[in-house]
Amino acid sequence: MIAEAPFSYRSTKNGLVQIAYKDRVVTTLSGAEAAKFLSRVTSGDSDAAQLIMAKATGHFKHGNERMSKTGK
Known part of the structure; x- marks a missing residue:
C-alpha cells in the first residue's frame, strides 16, 4: 500500500x-469524528492506519490519476 x-x-x-x-x-x-477515527485506526494494521489517516487529511491518490511515463 503505502x-x-x-x-x-x-x-x-x-x-x-x-x-x-x-x-x-x-x-x-x-x-x-475523533472517536470514530480512533476506533478505526486502532482496529487495523499500520498500512490500514496510514490509509485511514491519508483519507482523513485529504492527502491521498484518488485512483483516477495516471502514473507518469517514467514510473514515478
Missing part, C-alpha cells in the same frame, strides 16, 4: 486527535 509511514496521530486529554504528515500537524479532529 511504501513509507508519513502520517502519525496524537490523541490529547481533551478528546482532540491531531493528525500529522511528516511531523507537521495538518488536521485536528474533535468530538464524534
Whole structure:
C-alpha cells in the first residue's frame, strides 16, 4: 500500500486527535469524528492506519490519476 509511514496521530486529554504528515500537524479532529477515527485506526494494521489517516487529511491518490511515463 503505502511504501513509507508519513502520517502519525496524537490523541490529547481533551478528546482532540491531531493528525500529522511528516511531523507537521495538518488536521485536528474533535468530538464524534475523533472517536470514530480512533476506533478505526486502532482496529487495523499500520498500512490500514496510514490509509485511514491519508483519507482523513485529504492527502491521498484518488485512483483516477495516471502514473507518469517514467514510473514515478
